Amino acid sequence: MTGTSPGFDRERITSEIFSHLVELAALELKADEAEYLRHELNGQLNAIHELENIVIDDQLPISSHGVPYHGATAAGLREDVSEPGSLADDILNQAPQLEGRYVVVPDIPHRELE
Template sequence: MNDEISPELFEHLVSLAAFAFDPEEAEYLRRELNHQLKAVRQLEAVPLDADVPPAMHGVPYTDQTRPPLREDVWEPCDNPDEILAQAPQVEDGYIIVPDIPHTELD
């Protein structure tokens, strides 16, 4: 079977996405990705003239319908404690993360 996403390419995607899988999960996911890509390749059959633009959205986004930009005025948040209370680790109003690995640049 001609898999577009090989086990090696799959491992590369997994590391980019910051995931880790056991072999059973990995096999399921890689199989589904290849099945989906088979469906996606139907798009190659669509005749596209050179002037067909990419659509980032369906409904036109015009000056008439777009809300005007707000004034650039500072608005206080009324519940910062409620927001910070959701973070797994907080100290003195700061969100704490584990050590960030560093790479020395030349």
């Protein structure tokens, strides 16, 4: 293989795009982590670049999962019956901060309505 494949761009994820993604992902990164992650993201995008060159008929359906479900194999709907839960305390006990049976969170960012 010689030359560069059409549409190939080594730096798709610029620093600006990267910062936006980090904000969306709700992550806080150290500088060395950020540098590594941006480098790997660009490497991965270059590795999947060939997907863009596959000729795909617009009529080709998507596969959101491999095995098709149909009447015979799909799980039926569950009966709508209430079952008493017994795990509430076990589940609450996993919360990092509790007050009584309330989960505690810090201030939720908000704006006063005018």
